[in-house]
Amino acid sequence: MKNSLLFVTFIASMAILYGNTFSLVSKNQDMKSIKFVSSTIEFNEKDGYTRLTNPELGSTVEDGMPELPTYSTFFHMEPGKAYNVEFEVISSHTVDNIEIFPYQGEPEIGTVRPFLKNVDFYTSKSKFPESNITVSEPMIMRDIEVGQITFIPFEYNAHEKQLTIYDDVNISVIESGEREDVANFPLKRSYLFEPFYEDLILDYEPLSTREEYQPATIMYVCGGASLSHPFVQDLIEWRRLQGYIVYAVSTSETGGSSASAVENYLEDVFNTWETPPEIVGLIGDTGGTYGIGYHTYDGGATDVDYSYLSGNDFLPEVFIGRISVNSSSDISNVINKTLTYEKALNQESWWYERAALVGDPSSSGVSTITTMQYVQNIMENFGMDDIRTNYSNGNYDNWVEDQFDDGILYYHYRGYYGSxxxxxxxxxxxxxxxxAGSLTCGTGDFNGTSNSESFLRAGSYSDPQGAVGCVGVSTLSTHTAYNNIVHMGMVEGIYSKGMNHAGASLANGKLALLKTYPTNPNNAVSRFSAWPNLMGDPALHLWKDHPHDFSIDTPATIPEGTTSLDVFVTDENDDAVENARVTLNFGDEYFTGYTDMNGITSISWPADISIGHGTIGIFKKDFRLLQRSLAQTQVQGPALTLDNLRTTIDDSVNGNGNFMMNPGEQVSIQIPILNYGNSTTEGLELELESGNQKAIVLDSVQNHDSIEPNSEANFIFSILLDNAIYEAEDLDLKLYITDSDHNQWMIPIPTYIYGPKLELIDYNILGSGIMNQGQESRINLTFKNTGSMNLENIIIEFIDNEGAISFPSNSINVNQIDANTEFIINDFAIHPSNSIINGSIVSVPFHFSSENGYVGSDYVTFTVGERDEGDPLGPDEHGYYIYDSGDVNYSMAPVYDWIEIVG
Structure with a gap:
């Protein structure tokens, strides 16, 4: 059965968790294949009808028509490409003699509505829905374009009272042509948005290294003269020490303080700057001394429009928040609370374990409690062990005051207007x-003075009170279901998805709406993406457990003339910390690097930068920032180093002329050596050695007369690169220098290879999804060329694993795999041996080669079978298994034989 995309279906939901009902099977340049497997649906009797429910799903929302669960997922759209969606039902089943409950519309507290039923449909021979699948128009989320698929895996025949449920469905997303409109994206992808992409997009592929993403970037738009306030300057300096690029502009630079002027400025920045901000913080209230304009939607104040900088959708391009301040003392108080929270220098350990949750069902119903129970469950799953709750127990004001007085890390409220x-x-x-999160009617009308602003501004610099940040909802027209979704999505973002910025947390809550209401029925997504707003710094780094602490191994002083510094970062347990952001601050100059898996980074800077005194900042989420001073000293005698910012590659004679190192080329590398000592070095002998056999240094020894203090000399060496060298392969180049006074230096020479790199990144077992012993299985293998050069005419050969796994045909030919592109080999046969123990993990090597000489090898691990009580135990740490007489399918199983001993 095949059906083409024809219509748009409206859906609704009261939950935000999603099961793994959609999975990517394969994809190529023309098509993406998706497997849909239906999740469990509950059948509940209600008013003589059957209502189909799943707390993780939305439903159709056509008044009086059958209320059927709906499913949704997103896929990556290539810029300028159009797509069609088709589906094929592989298996289904029917339920007879069932009358589906009709959708009753949005519930309104205090309103009794007549029972809604489309009698014409329920007495007809029509089927619902008319079509089962839809795809949205292209949507832009900062630097990536997506489409949203909505699927209704049901067909209801009202006349026959018969429901057909699609259990197993193949969905095809097919490239169908070109689109005229091509979006304008930033030059580099945002790393801060990465958790959203990985969670949202079914076929998302992250980039290979942190360096491929843009640097973390913040912009503060400062109302009035707030930019010159000492605490605003302290905040900017703190963010820079954390490793952010920080832009700070006053409303005089944005063309005014009106909402339209600021929004136009942000749109221009996003579309034209090389490194546009990922987080935007507004400093100022909506009026007064530091006034910055605001938008409205359906009577409610909102800042969300400042985050919609590209496209016509509900996906943000930046994280937005407002440091709502009305006076100089407000600025001092709010920013002091922000810095005190993030530095976490004096707080006791119990604070990180404590939260207070309030659920008041008196007007909004029991879902206020179930929402807080969901929040409680997430927090407990992540180790928070002191969660105080007031679920319908009354005396709320005094109870909350007591919790704030005791000290809490999070405060969450769900109830009704008046809090x-x-x-x-x-x-x-x-x-x-x-x-704090207080998501109910009237808590976020920040065009007046809202509850959320009062939480933020409470206290003073010398007597901080209230909260460090708060999300509230504007207008008195909010709905319980939508408030619940946003609130749960915020907490899910912080804990389950690791979104540690306050602005990202709120953005995740709003995206939860889009997942469950993809077609914006009754403008639900429009309203509840606009009305919840963050009062506080959107760049606030939220704690969710005890902070970790860094330790670094690096000198406190460096010689004058040094142009690089190696930093080794560990945690409190002396374990290496990967992906820590290390920032060197030399006055107005900042240089940043990220630690590798060994906790090491090397940061370089131009030779003309005067250091004097500087600061090292080490930063990563869930860690306290570490600061160390760095000073420069004069070196006695000669001292040589590499000015690696001026190292150049020339392949114009024996290469392709792109001034990069590519496989098969003979390149010239110019190495500038700086003498940062206070005396001349003379009679130099230099030898360049390679520790990689695929790189041969030609004429590796050179001589040079002298290098004077604060001067440099350039040396050019030729290197022959093998065809088999791959992307980012380490050449292990070292330059050894000896002078006439027997001074010696060994200087590593960093390089980067731009070439192909073939990796097997995934496999999918067809059919049951299990590879069984003694049976031939069919698998789809996903290879990816993670390099920057295309591969042509590739041969991939799998090697039989000592009889454990064999291949009916072990050789695969592939015509081409482009750079940074996946290639899926479909329906590849593999045969595990009968002798493999169920649950065993077997490694299989494979070799590959290409027409241009690129060769390599790797291995893939397969799990064979599923272990049950009829399988042996093991292996232990020495590789031994234990068989018993019940393991009858194995030749080594002992035979049970009872011999009676007669006394």
Whole structure:
């Protein structure tokens, strides 16, 4: 059965968790193949009808028509490409004599509506829905374009009272042509948005290295004269020490303080700057001394428009928040709370384990409690062990005051307008200011003075109170279901998805709406993406457990003239820390690097930078920032180093002329050597050695007369590169220098190879999804060329693993795999041996070669079978298995034979 995309279906939901119902089977340049497997649906009797429910799903929302669960996922759209969607039902089953409950519309508190039923449909021979699948128009999320698939795996025949449920479905996303409109994206992808892409997009592929993403970047738009405030400058300096590029502009630079002027400025920045901001913080209230304009939607104040900088959709291009301040003392108080929270220098350990949750069902129903129970469950799963709750117990104001006085890391409230009488005064949190969420009617009307602003501004610099940041909802027209979704999505973002910025947390809550309401029924996504707003710094780094601490191995002083510094970063357990951001601050100059898997990074800077005194900042989420001073000293005698910012490659004679190192070329490398000592070095002998057999240095020895202090000399060496060298392969080049006074230097010469690199990144077992012993299985193998050069005419050969796994045909020919592109080999046969123990993991080597001489080898591991009680135990640490008499399918199983001993 095949059906083409014809219509748009409206859906709704009251939950945000999604099962793994969609999975990517394969993809190529023309088509993506997706497998859909239906999840469990509950059948509940209601008013003589059967209601189909799953707390993780939305539903159709056509008044009076059958209410059927809906499923949704996103896929990556290539710029300028159009797509069609088709589906084929592989298996289904029917339920007879069932009358499906009709959708009753949005519930309104205090309103009793007549029962809605489309009698014409329920008495007809029509089927619902008319079509089962739809795909959205292209949507832009900062630097990537996506389409959203909505699928209804049901067909209801009202006349026959018969429901057909699609259990197993193949969905095909097919490239169908070109689109005229091509979006304008930033030059580099955002690493801060990576958790959203990985969670949202079914076929998303992350980049290979951190360096391929743009640097982390923040912009503060400062109302009035707030930019010159000492605490604003402290905040900017703190962010730079954390490794951010920080742009700070006043409203005089944006063309005014109106909402349209600021939004136009941000759009221009996003579309034209090489490194546009990922986070935008507004500093100022909507009026007064530091006024910055605001937008409205359906009567509610909002800042969300500042995050919609490209496309016509609900996907943000930046994370937005407002440091809402009305006076100089407000600025001092709010930013002091922000810095105290993030530095976490004096807080006791119990603070990181404590939260306060309020669920008041008196007007909004029991879902306020179930929402808080969901929040509680997530926090407990991530180790928070002191969660205080008030679920329908009353005395809310005094109870909340007590929790703030005790000190809490998070405060969450779900209830009704008026916040159950909870005020924002008397919340004596001190240095233990929590991050707060109060998502109910009237808590976020920041065009007046909202509850969320009062939480933020509470206290003073000398007596901090209230919260470090707060999310509230504007207008009195909010709905319980939508508030629940946003609130749960915020907490899910912080904990389950590792989104540690306050602005990212709120953005995830709003995206939860889009997942469950993809066609924006009754403008639900429009309203509840606009009305919840963050009061506080969107770049606030949220804690969710005890902070880790860094330790670094690097000198406190460096010789004058040094142009690089190696830093080794470990944690409190002396374990290497990967992907820590290391920033060197030399006055107005900042240089940043990221540690590798060994906790090491090397940071370089131009030779003309005067260091004097500097600072090292080490930063990573869930770690306290580490600061160390760095000073420069004069070196006595000669001292040589590499000015690696001026190292150049020339392949114009025996290469392709792209001034990069590519396989099969003979390249010239110019190596500038700087003498940063205070005396001349003379009679130099230089030898360049390669520790990689694929790189041969020609004429590796050179001589040079002298290099004077603060001067440099350039040396050119020729290197012959093998065809088999791959992307980013280490050449292990070292330059050894000896002078006439027997001074010796060994200088590593960093290089980068631009070439192909073939990797097997995934495999999918067809059919049951299990590779069984003694049976031939069919698998799809996903290879990726993670390099920067195309591969042509590739032969891939799998090697039989000592009889454990064999291949009916072990050789595969592939015409071409382009750079940074996947290639899927479909329906490849593999045969595990009968002797393999169920649950065993078997490694299989494979070799590959290409027409241009690129060769290599790797291995893939397969799990064979599923272990049950009829399989042996093991292996232990020495590789031994234990067989018993019940393991009858194995030749080594012992035979049970009872011999009676007669006394």
């Amino acid at each position: 159950s009488g909870i005020g924002e005064s008397g919340l004596n949190s001190g240095i233990y200011t929590p991050f």
